[in-house]
Amino acid sequence: MISRTTPAPHPPRRRDPRAERAATNHHAKAARRAASFALALALAAILPLAGAVAQRRASHVGVGQAAPVQSSQRRTSGASAGVAQAQSSRPRLVLLIVVDQFRADYLERFGDLFAENGLRRLAARGAQWTNSNYDHMPTYTAPGHATTLTGTYPAENGIVANDWYDREAGRVVSNSSDPEDRVENGKYVSRWQLLGGGAAEHASSPRRLLASTLGDELRLATNDRAKVIGVSVKDRAAILPAGRHANAAYWFSPVTGNMVSSSYYFADLPAWVKKFNDARPADKYFGRRWEYLLGSDAEYVRRQGADAPAWENIGNVPGDTNKFPHTITGGADKPGAAFYAALDASPFSNDMLVEFAEAAIDNEALGADADADVLTVSFSANDYVGHRYGPYSHEMMDITLRVDRQIGALLDYVDRRVGLQNTLVVFTADHGVAPIPEHATALGLPGGRVNNADVMTAIKNGVRARFSKSADKDTTADYVVEPSLNDNVFFNVVALKRDGVERADAERVACEAALTVPGISRCFTRTQLVAAEVPQSDVIARRVLHGFNQRRSGDVVVLYEPFKYLGDAIPATHGSPYNYDTHVPMIIMGAGLAPGRYPQAATPADIAPTLATLLRVQPPSNATGRVLTEALAER
Ligand SMILES: [Zn+2]
Numbered sequence: 089m090i091s092r093t094t095p096a097p098h099p100p101r102r103r104d105p106r107a108e109r110a111a112t113n114h115h116a117k118a119a120r121r122a123a124s125f126a127l128a129l130a131l132a133a134i135l136p137l138a139g140a141v142a143q144r145r146a147s148h149v150g151v152g153q154a155a156p157v158q159s160s161q162r163r164t165s166g167a168s169a170g171v172a173q174a175q176s177s178r179p180r181l182v183l184l185i186v187v188d189q190f191r192a193d194y195l196e197r198f199g200d201l202f203a204e205n206g207l208r209r210l211a212a213r214g215a216q217w218t219n220s221n222y223d224h225m226p227t228y229t230a231p232g233h234a235t236t237l238t239g240t241y242p243a244e245n246g247i248v249a250n251d252w253y254d255r256e257a258g259r260v261v262s263n264s265s266d267p268e269d270r271v272e273n274g275k276y277v278s279r280w281q282l283l284g285g286g287a288a289e290h291a292s293s294p295r296r297l298l299a300s301t302l303g304d305e306l307r308l309a310t311n312d313r314a315k316v317i318g319v320s321v322k323d324r325a326a327i328l329p330a331g332r333h334a335n336a337a338y339w340f341s342p343v344t345g346n347m348v349s350s351s352y353y354f355a356d357l358p359a360w361v362k363k364f365n366d367a368r369p370a371d372k373y374f375g376r377r378w379e380y381l382l383g384s385d386a387e388y389v390r391r392q393g394a395d396a397p398a399w400e401n402i403g404n405v406p407g408d409t410n411k412f413p414h415t416i417t418g419g420a421d422k423p424g425a426a427f428y429a430a431l432d433a434s435p436f437s438n439d440m441l442v443e444f445a446e447a448a449i450d451n452e453a454l455g456a457d458a459d460a461d462v463l464t465v466s467f468s469a470n471d472y473v474g475h476r477y478g479p480y481s482h483e484m485m486d487i488t489l490r491v492d493r494q495i496g497a498l499l500d501y502v503d504r505r506v507g508l509q510n511t512l513v514v515f516t517a518d519h520g521v522a523p524i525p526e527h528a529t530a531l532g533l534p535g536g537r538v539n540n541a542d543v544m545t546a547i548k549n550g551v552r553a554r555f556s557k558s559a560d561k562d563t564t565a566d567y568v569v570e571p572s573l574n575d576n577v578f579f580n581v582v583a584l585k586r587d588g589v590e591r592a593d594a595e596r597v598a599c600e601a602a603l604t605v606p607g608i609s610r611c612f613t614r615t616q617l618v619a620a621e622v623p624q625s626d627v628i629a630r631r632v633l634h635g636f637n638q639r640r641s642g643d644v645v646v647l648y649e650p651f652k653y654l655g656d657a658i659p660a661t662h663g664s665p666y667n668y669d670t671h672v673p674m675i676i677m678g679a680g681l682a683p684g685r686y687p688q689a690a691t692p693a694d695i696a697p698t699l700a701t702l703l704r705v706q707p708p709s710n711a712t713g714r715v716l717t718e719a720l721a722e723r
Pocket residue numbers: 188189228229230471518519
């Protein structure tokens with residue numbers, strides 16, 4: 089359970105006097121905007137057709153076929169009621185909830201077991217897109233989170249993976265490292281300081297993100313009166329949805345057990361965050377047993393099969409097994425780094441995150457005034473658990489049921505403090521996950537693991553055979569850059585030029601060689617992708633194209649067959665352009681949207697332009713998603 093104190097009334101927001109003076113003029117503008125918005129909503133409220141459509145949509149709601157919950161903020165008859173409601177329903181808070189690695193089918197497979205106040209409430213009162221897919225690959229955490237509130241793909245926002253080879257730096261960089269971080273004499277030097285973190289930990293920053301977010305645009309539109317805060321256990325999942333002009337992003341240090349931030353945002357952690365950390369928020373979970381939420385394994389066995397099949401592999405986590413219950417110590421006898429890593433992969437880190445999100449709402453007065461604020465909350469534990477046990481495990485089912493309750497608790501809190509009628513709530517995931525390959529194989533599906541080294545060897549051999557001048561004078565050894573990651577292969581363009589090798593020829597030879605390796609299905613060259621020689625109607629190729637950033641991506645992109653992985657390090661993973669990785673939930677609940685299930689094709693890149701329309705601000709800089717007009721109640 090989540091412990092919390094009774095919420096006190098919202099304190100008035102602390103203001104900078106200079107901002108206050110500058111704001112006077114904006115208040116008059118905001119009042120005029122509110123009046124015209126109210127008029128538009130009033131007109132919508134008296135249009136009988138729009139009302140009838142909305143009613144019909146509301147009558148067949150989503151998860152678990154729950155009955156629609158009465159929504160007091162939406163749609164009653166009469167123009168005067170419409171005006172009053174429009175004024176009270178102007179959003180004060182955008183709450184983005186991301187559950188890391190939450191597949192769309194979890195809503196259907198487990199929805200009947202969800203609580204009334206969690207995802208079932210969102211599905212009943214929100215607009216739910218049942219065919220929402222990421223339209224890019226690789227489907228990893230950083231690209232997915234970057235898409236949520238920029239409305240763009242990696243091709244545009246630059247977040248091409250979690251970690252990628254940086255051609256200019258000549259090394260692998262992390263998505264949330266700063267471009268000015270350096271390696272000096274083998275020592276990593278961060279441009280920023282990690283506030284609350286361990287001495288050896290790197291500080292993160294959003295400066296590799298090449299786009300504005302919805303939060304950035306709200307701040308631009310309000311002379312910075314809007315507040316934007318991102319929280320997660322993972323740095324990238326806190327930083328990227330919030331954006332470059334955010335007030336703060338906070339994540340969990342597995343070294344110190346603190347919620348930490350970067351001096352990118354401020355020189356020192358706010359007092360309330362220090363106070364939160366002084367209470368050692370993680371340590372209270374030490375030794376906690378993760379039991380079945382439903383009390384017994386019966387329903388888990390019925391839906392997921394036996395616990396702990398051979399393909400689950402917790403790896404070498406001390407003090408734990410593949411079976412329920414799981415005792416969370418990390419094999420240690422007291423809280424410390426081993427325990428914090430174990431806590432990450434348990435539902436208890438999600439509890440801690442809810443507690444922190446609630447503290448942020450209170451202490452930063454989020455949603456307290458007419459300038460809409462943004463809070464992004466990304467639950468990471470589901471991803472760690474999914475990687476270990478796979479999407480058909482007891483553990484995945486249990487943490488899914490638990491995150492539904494945790495979301496319910498957060499929504500209840502927001503309702504008490506801000507009012508859900510004043511909040512736009514978005515629920516989605518950053519990617520899905522594939523079945524564990526050995527599980528897929530056992531079912532007759534084309535599962536398997538492709539060894540990355542085999543692909544690299546084939547490419548190097550192919551390149552040598554084609555470009556080496558003679559056997560005793562082979563100069564091709566430095567053509568292919570190591571390491572290769574994210575299914576991207578880079579050439580050393582200096583070496584190619586030195587030997588007079590055309591880059592396009594090398595790319596083609598590499599693809600021909602890669603396609604000789606069993607399990608590799610397709611291969612794309614930089615030349616093809618830059619020239620857009622892949623048709624938009626080819627969905628898989630389009631996802632590759634959307635994930636290909638001309639400066640940051642490689643020279644060759646290799647695809648493997650469905651149910652197969654490149655690499656063998658973890659039991660289950662994601663990253664492909666296939667539906668099990670791209671199909672994610674997408675629900676938006678709030679004023680201006682007609683509740684219901686929408687089967688139209690959609691993508692999380694559509695979230696930001698749709699929210700921008702509802703909030704009447706500029707869409708983020710390079711948003712390419714569409715406005716989800718089918719659900720707009722206000723026309
Ligand atoms: Zn993820």
